[in-house]
Amino acid sequence: MxxxxxxxxxxxxxxxxxxxxxxxxxxxxxxxxxxxxxxxxxxxxxxxxxxxxxxxxxxxxxxxxxxxxxxxxxxxxxxxxxxxxxxxxxxxxxxxxxxxxxxxxxxxxxxxxxxxxxxxxxxxxxxxxxxxxxxxxxxxxxxxxxxxxxxxxxxxxYNRNVSLHVRRALAFAKEREADMGTPPSVTLLHGNPFCDKEMNEVFRRCRPGLFYDMACHELAIAVGFFGLTAAGYSELRVDKASSLQAVHGGITDFVRAAFSLRPAPGAEPIGFQIDRQAGSFNGIDVDGRRFLSGEPPLLYTNPLQSLSSHIALNYDQYVEAKRIFLSxxxxxxxxxAMPAAAPAAAPRVAPTAPAPSIS
Structure with missing residues (x-):
């Protein structure tokens, strides 16, 4: 060494x-x-x-x-x-x-x-x-x-919360509502670039599952900007036609999941589209206009052999999250260097709602 x-x-x-x-x-x-x-x-x-x-x-x-x-x-x-x-x-x-x-x-x-x-x-x-x-x-x-x-x-x-594409999408949604007089439809998007032959390894590596590994990012955006809480959401609806639950390598998990929910009483419903096989991107769709991460937006199809061409340099939210942390x-x-003070109360984590299962 x-x-x-x-x-x-x-x-x-x-x-x-x-x-x-x-x-x-x-x-x-x-x-x-x-x-x-x-x-x-x-x-x-x-x-x-x-x-x-x-x-x-x-x-x-x-x-x-x-x-x-x-x-x-x-x-x-x-x-x-x-x-x-x-x-x-x-x-x-x-x-x-x-x-x-x-x-x-x-x-x-x-x-x-x-x-x-x-x-x-x-x-x-x-x-x-x-x-x-x-x-x-x-x-x-x-x-x-x-x-x-x-x-x-x-x-x-949860670096999406400081991403440029999130800020742009939220600003556009506000402008859209002012122009149209009604709230726009909002769908949170997340794609990974894996193909069928990689699913055994993906399911093994990404346990305990898609909702912990991928959808957690979009749920964090919903918590931070749309008022989602574990106790307050309602009207959870799964789009079975656009979702796929499968068994790979003896593990049951989602390949893709599409659903919507009302994040809080009185709030407008928001959609979620999470797909392990859609390419490499994350974003927000506002009334059909997509705001994607990266400059230019990252749209890579599967199988993706190397992330080095974009992920190490262009994922603005990854850099910005660490910059905030280090600063x-x-x-x-x-x-x-100051005298010891009484420690603050430990942060608590609310139990998460169980992921919907597709029969």
Whole structure:
């Protein structure tokens, strides 16, 4: 392993990545690639990358493993290790005047132990969790309790909420209602670029399912901008003709799901179209006009072999979410130097409504 300076000068924030995954494709790799470029590179220093699969004995030799080895070889300035325990042996304690943060992009079932390692072994006091945050509400409660005990700031990367396409769609919807005198129809869109032969792996990797893995983003938009709550929604209707529930690799899940609901009493219904096989995009349809992520809009069909051409550079919401997170850590660092105060109440996570099943 290369001799890497653990605390580069000039950066108050140290960032550890837990979960890199397959180069050119995985979300962990995407976060890391964006962190190495401006506008994020000047906000923090990457002091370690924990990759629990490709650096483990469980890794299956093949093209993906070779891609990862090549990526490591091309980034000798980064410290790659197989576990939080291994990284803790190499990193010094967090220096005065600095704050250490983690960006966790492991498989969803592995988020809780990764969070525990980041906080208890690596001394992280700010953590960015890739959605949906954890595999279960119980795990989210465990994370919240540990965060409260150690005064750790935690965010979940529902990055659509800061995306340009969402702002444009909401502005157009407001203009449309003013012009027409009635609220426009709104449908939240999300596509992934996978084909039939990939469904076994997609269903396995993306457990506990499409509503946790994909629809959570659109539900977060509905919560943030349309008043959706677990207790307040009504009139849930599933479009069975546009939805498909299937079994792949012994796992039952949705390939695509189309539904609508009234997010709150008195609110207008909104639609959802979530499809694992529609191409690579997310967006909002307002009265037939589509506002899509990326500049230019991203419309890639399946199968998509590499996300590197667009996801590492052009997904504005991914960069903006991390920019907000990292920029906010200066107050966190200042707070660490202040006398200890009574900890705030731990955040609570409302139980989610069960996903509709198609018979």
């Amino acid at each position: 290369a001799d890497v300076d653990a605390t580069p000068a000039g950066n108050v924030v140290e960032v550890i990545f837990i979960g890199c995954g397959r180069p050119n494709f995985s979300m962990g790799w995407t976060h890391l690639e964006q962190m190495l470029r401006e506008p994020l590179a000047s906000l923090a220093a990457v002091v370690g990358v924990v990759e629990p699969y490709y650096l483990s004995e469980a890794c299956v030799p093949g093209e993906d493993a070779e891609l990862f080895r090549e990526y490591v070889a091309a980034h000798k300035d980064l410290r790659f290790v197989p576990s939080c325990t291994a990284l803790a042996k190499e990193l010094p304690a967090v220096a005065p005047g600095r704050v250490r943060a983690a960006i966790i992009s492991t498989r969803t079932p592995d988020v809780l132990p990764a969070f525990q390692g980041a906080v208890l072994e690596l001394g992280c006091r700010a953590v960015y969790l890739e959605k949906p945050g954890a595999a279960t509400v119980a795990h989210l409660d465990d994370i919240a309790q540990l965060a409260e005990k150690h005064q750790v700031d935690v965010v979940v990367g 906010a850590l200066a107050p966190v660092n200042a707070r660490a």
